[in-house]
Amino acid sequence: MASSIENNNEKLTLKSSDGEEFLVEKHVALQSTLLQNMLDSDCSSADVIPLPKIDARTLALVLGYCKKHADASSSKQGELNSFDSEFLKDMDMGALFNLVLAANFMEIKGLLDIAAQKIADTIKDKPHQEVREIFHVENDYTPEEEAAVREENRWAFEGFP
Amino acid sequence: MDTLFELKIKKSARSSSSSSSPPTDWASLPEELLELILHHINQLSEYLRFAAVCKPWLLAANHQRDHRQREIHKQVVPMLLIHSPDQKTEAKEAWDYRRRLYSVTENKIHSRLELRVPYRRRCCGSSHGWLATVNEEDLGITLLNPFSGRTLSLPKVNRTISIPPRDILQNMNMTLKRLFCHVGIPLRMNLWLFQFIVCAVLWPTSNQAAANIGLT
Numbered sequence: 180m181a182s183s184i185e186n187n188n189e190k191l192t193l194k195s196s197d198g199e200e201f202l203v204e205k206h207v208a209l210q211s212t213l214l215q216n217m218l219d220s221d222c223s224s225a226d227v228i229p230l231p232k233i234d235a236r237t238l239a240l241v242l243g244y245c246k247k248h249a250d251a252s253s254s255k256q257g258e259l260n261s262f263d264s265e266f267l268k269d270m271d272m273g274a275l276f277n278l279v280l281a282a283n284f285m286e287i288k289g290l291l292d293i294a295a296q297k298i299a300d301t302i303k304d305k306p307h308q309e310v311r312e313i314f315h316v317e318n319d320y321t322p323e324e325e326a327a328v329r330e331e332n333r334w335a336f337e338g339f340p
Numbered sequence: 341m342d343t344l345f346e347l348k349i350k351k352s353a354r355s356s357s358s359s360s361s362p363p364t365d366w367a368s369l370p371e372e373l374l375e376l377i378l379h380h381i382n383q384l385s386e387y388l389r390f391a392a393v394c395k396p397w398l399l400a401a402n403h404q405r406d407h408r409q410r411e412i413h414k415q416v417v418p419m420l421l422i423h424s425p426d427q428k429t430e431a432k433e434a435w436d437y438r439r440r441l442y443s444v445t446e447n448k449i450h451s452r453l454e455l456r457v458p459y460r461r462r463c464c465g466s467s468h469g470w471l472a473t474v475n476e477e478d479l480g481i482t483l484l485n486p487f488s489g490r491t492l493s494l495p496k497v498n499r500t501i502s503i504p505p506r507d508i509l510q511n512m513n514m515t516l517k518r519l520f521c522h523v524g525i526p527l528r529m530n531l532w533l534f535q536f537i538v539c540a541v542l543w544p545t546s547n548q549a550a551a552n553i554g555l556t
Contacts, residue, residue, distance in 0.1 A: 276364035283373055299380035307392040314366040316394050328392050334441055334487065335388035337450045
């Protein structure tokens with residue numbers, strides 16, 4: 180933990196799309212490949228790093244994840260795993276949507292993976308009509324097109340409405 | 341959870357409890373993210389239902405379908421073709437047996453789906469959803485996709501050659517090379533100019549093999 184104390188002295192400021200500023204320890208920010216690259220190439224000399232695509236609510240979540248993972252030593256893998264599974268558990272779909280985009284933009288691989296897993300788990304074992312409702316996806320198939328897609332792989336829709 | 345970070349400037353007017361978050365458009369999720377989600381889907385049936393949600397999702401699924409389905413095919417235990425119970429005696433034609441699918445992994449019979457699989461031809465292999473069937477009389481090989489019903493008959497350029505049994509058992513590559521040579525395709529020809537389907541039927545008991553080669 181000695182190294183993280185040393186790093187704690189270095190902080191940087193991130194600014195969300197809606198104008199809130201977050202003061203973050205450098206070793207936490209390094210969980211993001213995007214920020215890491217910016218720091219490496221010394222783009223961080225600016226006082227504030229703007230993240231124009233990420234709102235404050237989402238950025239707070241993302242930084243919470245980064246903080247946990249940056250502070251945990253490798254011996255605490257089990258603890259991290261349970262943190263990960265709790266992290267997205269009761270998240271609403273809107274928040275998850277923003278989170279997955281933010282993780283993609285900031286290049287946080289671990290977060291991106293658990294978010295994608297969560298989305299895939301939500302889709303599994305559900306009829307595609309219900310998936311549309313959950314994700315608020317508009318059905319852009321014509322009835323004929325949809326019937327054709329189903330007919331082509333009829334067995335996969337067996338037991339589904 | 342302890343304080344994670346300090347807020348230097350607070351915009352106190354709007355606490356970020358916006359439960360009515362801005363509208364989300366999952367259909368327009370960047371394709372790279374849709375592909376990432378698809379990577380976490382392991383059942384082929386789920387994959388196909390994913391594609392039925394909307395067109396952008398279908399596109400994402402199609403774009404990586406080839407290599408992804410190959411991966412899934414590698415992971416997934418193939419389904420078994422089983423008899424439809426009511427068809428055993430009353431099939432109108434002997435070859436017109438209907439089959440059902442049994443998924444070993446899901447322990448489930450796809451009972452409402454019947455596939456027609458010709459009975460008079462021997463099935464000598466399957467790959468990527470296609471069955472290779474062989475007519476024992478003229479050695480003609482027909483590829484059959486039981487889902488789409490499509491068939492693809494390979495031209496009858498078959499040759500029968502004798503192969504030492506140990507070749508068949510010990511070195512399948514060698515056997516195929518021999519078949520190539522016997523059918524007259526030089527191995528060093530510019531094979532990549534054409535796409536070939538090669539099917540070989542081996543009879544280990546009689547040390548005989550037949551190859552069918554078709555241009556696709």
